[in-house]
Amino acid sequence: MFIAPPPVPRDIPLPLPADPTVLEIANVAVFVAHILFVNLLVGGALLTLAFQIRGLRDPRYDALARTIAATTTVNKSLAVVLGVAPLLVVSVLYTMHFYTANALTGTAWILLVPTIAIVFLLLYAHHYTWDRLATRRRLHIGILAAAVALLLFVPLVFVANVNLMTFPERWTEVHGFWSAVTLPNVLPRYLHFLTASVVATSLAGVGYLGRRPLAEAKLGAAEVRKIFYNVALVASLAQFLVGPLVLFTAPSRPLHVSVLGVIVLGVVLAMPAVVLLWREAARPAPRLSPLPWIAILLGATVVCMASGRHMYRGVALAAHRERVRVATEQWADDSRQAAYDLELARARSAAGTSPGEVAFRTNCAGCHAVDRKLVGPSLREIAGIYAGKPDGIVVWARAPGKKRPDAPQMPPFASVGDATLAAIADYMLATGGVEKR
Amino acid sequence: MDLPIFHLDWLNDRVLIGVIAVLHVLVNHALAVGGIPLVVWLERRGMQTRDPYWDDLAYRLLRVFFIVTTTVGALTGVGIWLSAALVNPYAIGSLLRVFFWAWLTEWVVFVTEVSLILAYFLTWKRWTGERKRRHLRLGVGLAVASWLTMAIIVSILGFMMDPGSWAERRTLLSGFANPMYLPQLALRTPLAMLMAGAAALVVVAVTEPRGSERRAAAIGSVSRWLLAWLAPCVGGASLYIRAVPREMRGNLPTALLTQELARWAEGASWALAATACFVAAIAAWGALAPARVRGWALVFPAVALVVMVGMFERVREFVRKPYAIAGYMYSNGVRVEDYPLLRRDGVLAHATYRTARGPSARPDVEEGREVFLVACSRCHTSDGVNGLRGHMVRLYGADQPWDPDLVATYVGSMHAARPYMPPFPGNDAELRSLAAWLATLRLEPAPVDGAQIAGVRLAASATPPTLLASP
Numbered sequence: 001m002f003i004a005p006p007p008v009p010r011d012i013p014l015p016l017p018a019d020p021t022v023l024e025i026a027n028v029a030v031f032v033a034h035i036l037f038v039n040l041l042v043g044g045a046l047l048t049l050a051f052q053i054r055g056l057r058d059p060r061y062d063a064l065a066r067t068i069a070a071t072t073t074v075n076k077s078l079a080v081v082l083g084v085a086p087l088l089v090v091s092v093l094y095t096m097h098f099y100t101a102n103a104l105t106g107t108a109w110i111l112l113v114p115t116i117a118i119v120f121l122l123l124y125a126h127h128y129t130w131d132r133l134a135t136r137r138r139l140h141i142g143i144l145a146a147a148v149a150l151l152l153f154v155p156l157v158f159v160a161n162v163n164l165m166t167f168p169e170r171w172t173e174v175h176g177f178w179s180a181v182t183l184p185n186v187l188p189r190y191l192h193f194l195t196a197s198v199v200a201t202s203l204a205g206v207g208y209l210g211r212r213p214l215a216e217a218k219l220g221a222a223e224v225r226k227i228f229y230n231v232a233l234v235a236s237l238a239q240f241l242v243g244p245l246v247l248f249t250a251p252s253r254p255l256h257v258s259v260l261g262v263i264v265l266g267v268v269l270a271m272p273a274v275v276l277l278w279r280e281a282a283r284p285a286p287r288l289s290p291l292p293w294i295a296i297l298l299g300a301t302v303v304c305m306a307s308g309r310h311m312y313r314g315v316a317l318a319a320h321r322e323r324v325r326v327a328t329e330q331w332a333d334d335s336r337q338a339a340y341d342l343e344l345a346r347a348r349s350a351a352g353t354s355p356g357e358v359a360f361r362t363n364c365a366g367c368h369a370v371d372r373k374l375v376g377p378s379l380r381e382i383a384g385i386y387a388g389k390p391d392g393i394v395v396w397a398r399a400p401g402k403k404r405p406d407a408p409q410m411p412p413f414a415s416v417g418d419a420t421l422a423a424i425a426d427y428m429l430a431t432g433g434v435e436k437r
Numbered sequence: 438m439d440l441p442i443f444h445l446d447w448l449n450d451r452v453l454i455g456v457i458a459v460l461h462v463l464v465n466h467a468l469a470v471g472g473i474p475l476v477v478w479l480e481r482r483g484m485q486t487r488d489p490y491w492d493d494l495a496y497r498l499l500r501v502f503f504i505v506t507t508t509v510g511a512l513t514g515v516g517i518w519l520s521a522a523l524v525n526p527y528a529i530g531s532l533l534r535v536f537f538w539a540w541l542t543e544w545v546v547f548v549t550e551v552s553l554i555l556a557y558f559l560t561w562k563r564w565t566g567e568r569k570r571r572h573l574r575l576g577v578g579l580a581v582a583s584w585l586t587m588a589i590i591v592s593i594l595g596f597m598m599d600p601g602s603w604a605e606r607r608t609l610l611s612g613f614a615n616p617m618y619l620p621q622l623a624l625r626t627p628l629a630m631l632m633a634g635a636a637a638l639v640v641v642a643v644t645e646p647r648g649s650e651r652r653a654a655a656i657g658s659v660s661r662w663l664l665a666w667l668a669p670c671v672g673g674a675s676l677y678i679r680a681v682p683r684e685m686r687g688n689l690p691t692a693l694l695t696q697e698l699a700r701w702a703e704g705a706s707w708a709l710a711a712t713a714c715f716v717a718a719i720a721a722w723g724a725l726a727p728a729r730v731r732g733w734a735l736v737f738p739a740v741a742l743v744v745m746v747g748m749f750e751r752v753r754e755f756v757r758k759p760y761a762i763a764g765y766m767y768s769n770g771v772r773v774e775d776y777p778l779l780r781r782d783g784v785l786a787h788a789t790y791r792t793a794r795g796p797s798a799r800p801d802v803e804e805g806r807e808v809f810l811v812a813c814s815r816c817h818t819s820d821g822v823n824g825l826r827g828h829m830v831r832l833y834g835a836d837q838p839w840d841p842d843l844v845a846t847y848v849g850s851m852h853a854a855r856p857y858m859p860p861f862p863g864n865d866a867e868l869r870s871l872a873a874w875l876a877t878l879r880l881e882p883a884p885v886d887g888a889q890i891a892g893v894r895l896a897a898s899a900t901p902p903t904l905l906a907s908p
Contacts, residue, residue: 007895009439009789012530013772017537073507074555080511081551085544087518092533099440099526106443106523106889113457113516120508171441175793175892331787338778366850374843375832408831411854 006168006320009096010328016092023093024310030085032306036200037079039193042155043201044068044075045123045148046194047231052141062137063217064227067209068201069127069144076120094165096324097317101165101180108157108177115150122147152194156181159190166316167251188246195238199298202232206291222285229281236274243267254316259308266304273297356427359420363413370431376407383432390425397421439789443523444814444887447821450524455754457520459747461513463632466625466746468502468510469583471633473554475662476502477576482658484569494641494655496561501640503558511551523889525815527770528597528761536593543589550582584626591625592618594753597762620680624673627666632746634663635716635738638723642735653728656735660723663738667717681756682763709748712741758857767859769815776862783864784811790893792886805874806885808867820882829875839879845872 016023048065055062090098102109126143133140160180164170167183174180181187210225217224247255247263273294280286350358367375368382386392398421400410413421445453476499483491521529533540557575564572595617637659645652716738723730761768771779779787785804788811797803809817813825820826832847833839845868852860861868 005895007789007893012527012534014531014534017534073559077507077511077551077555078548080515081544081548084515084518084547085541087515088533088537088540088544091518091522091530092537095526095530095533096440099522099530102519102522103441103443103526103888104892106887109889110453110516110520110523113512113519117508117512120512121504124504124508172793172892172894176890179892335775335778338781339774342777342781362850363853364850366847366854369846375847406834413854415856416853 043197356423379432393425441888449822464510467632471629627669657727663720805870
């Protein structure tokens with residue numbers, strides 16, 4: 001397939017605020033913190049919806065759904081606020097690449113703002129009407145379903161953007177957000193994120209809700225753990241199907257050995273975690289004790305995957321960023337040279353021209369010509385009105401009024417200064433009055 | 438720096454940022470920076486008087502403030518980032534490089550603020566009795582964090598109006614301590630307190646039953662709060678106005694209203710002053726005879742402050758024109774020092790992208806439209822809000838064809854007559870193309886799609902030479 005040559009734009013000609021390596025490491029760290037709460041938010045909303053629907057037949061699940069929904073208030077606020085730092089770092093580190101992806105998917109990108117605000121308001125509405133809508137369960141679930149449907153749009157926009165920013169050679173192919181979604185690797189990465197969200201949330205469920213019996217749901221602690229371990233196991237197994245899909249659909253050029261190494265390490269770490277999960281899910285009364293091990297192993301997997309993803313981007317863009325850097329330096333040099341040339345040319349051409357004419361050209365020539373009306377009257381007409389009274393022009397130009405029905409009001413030129421205005425007035429009378437005399 | 442150009446040809450890109458930013462300022466100032474101190478003040482009152490009403494009122498106010506700030510407030514805050522990256526990536530990208538560490542510090546304070554408001558709100562009903570005093574301290578910490586987030590961002594807003602010594606030194610500290618900083622902070626702090634009081638009056642008007650003793654007591658307290666902050670606010674405003682750089686003051690009349698209405702500016706200033714006095718009168722009324730204050734009078738201060746803050750932000754954004762960063766970058770995103778190069782070669786010669794479009798019968802008009810996107814589209818649309826067609830009609834009328842030569846001369850020197858306009862950045866050929874395109878707007882105004890709809894193609898001049906060599 002023919003791939004277009006990548007555009008090489010020039011960067012902002014200001015230095016980075018810190019060493020790029022420091023920024024890269026900071027980026028992975030803040031991103032992992034952000035994505036953890038995003039996972040809990042998205043996974044929590046999905047599980048709440050699933051459990052509440054199941055709760056229509058089995059009320060215990062409705063109560064379980066309610067305890068998960070109660071965690072949303074904290075998760076959603078931290079997901080947003082922790083996301084600001086990665087946004088900041090990526091914007092500084094990959095300014096051209098990130099902003100380009102934003103612009104090309106601009107409509108969806110800006111719709112994130114009202115979409116997320118509406119999702120959060122719907123989630124509050126759902127949370128605070130649990131008792132009031134007790135007799136109208138379907139309406140109550142409908143509010144959550146609407147929130148979840150909108151919420152699922154949000155990660156898709158982010159995945160499409162971070163994917164697009166990595167491949168400059170694709171930038172000229174994209175026409176709007178949906179065409180960015182159809183680029184290879186976007187949908188697999190999106191699915192990968194969704195399953196990861198369910199794994200993270202159900203493990204948090206084991207640790208947070210599986211410690212004591214859930215009286216309002218009439219569920220024993222072991223029963224709660226069993227439910228969450230089961231969900232975590234199914235979602236983890238799904239990860240082993242989606243994961244390879246992500247890898248195989250990724251454009252292969254940036255899959256450097258070091259990148260693959262980190263990703264394989266992540267997979268290797270995840271394997272014992274899944275075995276542990278499997279063993280607990282198979283027990284009639286799963287224990288809490290293996291959870292820290294599972295969490296540590298999967299946490300390490302997440303760090304590996306986030307680093308691998310980041311390294312992948314680094315490899316993918318290394319050559320392109322170098323070309324951008326060279327183009328930017330070239331631009332700065334050209335700019336300095338052009339400024340110097342202009343200075344020289346100005347000094348040469350100013351010789352022989354009256355200061356009044358120079359000032360007239362910069363300030364007045366847009367609206368006034370010698371012998372025809374442009375926006376305002378011609379110099380002939382002006383010279384006719386003010387013949388012998390150059391001061392009249394100065395007074396008028398400081399604060400003009402509205403005199404002519406066929407022309408807009410002239411803006412004030414007090415800022416030009418009286419001395420220059422007087423020079424302009426002399427030039428106007430000399431030039432406009434030539435024929436009359 | 439050159440990017441695919443996001444453009445909203447009907448709404449106007451600036452309106453997009455303006456709506457998001459003003460909404461954020463309203464929520465942040467009224468419900469967080471001012472709102473939290475008001476809630477803490479009422480909570481403390483409840484502890485001192487042992488009257489459970491004050492605690493209950495404080496909690497109900499906080500619940501409204503909490504729901505709005507953690508949804509609309511938080512998302513419009515992020516929205517300023519997202520929209521600025523689309524509308525003026527050159528300016529925000531440059532500011533980010535200068536203020537990165539300030540913004541990262543801001544983020545740490547911001548995380549603290551969110552954690553504290555979650556704790557403050559969610560523990561209200563649980564931390565009672567012995568632990569109430571600790572809960573109040575939590576509120577004080579939250580109020581400090583809310584104020585700090587504003588105190589940091591205001592420095593960046595001040596920088597955009599007057600970078601001060603940064604122009605020579607180019608360091609974070611020289612940018613942070615810009616001349617506009619403290620005056621603006623001195624205005625915004627008491628203003629936020631006033632806005633919180635106005636918002637609380639609305640909540641009281643809606644939730645407290647008419648004629649009740651509770652309603653009167655609440656109105657009385659909030660009115661005293663308003664009165665206390667009025668004088669500092671007037672003082673801050675006068676400090677601020679005096680700090681606006683001289684060369685920017687000329688823009689004030691247009692900034693207050695619009696170009697056509699600029700001569701009414703003095704009247705508008707008096708109307709603003711009268712409104713402020715009227716708000717003060719309502720506060721006095723509420724403090725002296727709280728039982729007799731009418732419903733409309735409780736809502737009026739909030740409406741008036743929304744209008745005034747909206748205008749304040751518009752004026753602040755407008756008076757810094759023609760610059761995005763005073764003296765360094767024009768509002769079209771072009772650095773002042775890059776003008777000689779662009780004037781010589783043209784803006785398109787140095788643009789990597791063109792909008793992806795089919796071939797055209799008139800290449801000059803086509804080029805003119807691309808010049809419009811690069812040079813004008815950050816502030817203007819073709820025929821929407823602040824549309825060029827409308828400006829052309831006002832200058833030349835709609836019934837005669839527009840002479841491209843006249844238009845080119847006008848656009849080339851318009852910055853002299855309109856001090857808020859940046860000079861045209863392109864060369865003379867581009868000026869003629871732009872004029873040719875502008876002249877077509879009279880009878881054939883066609884919307885100009887941005888890159889988010891049309892996509893981009895590589896400009897011929899930006900194609901790598903190795904590829905040009907192959908057939």
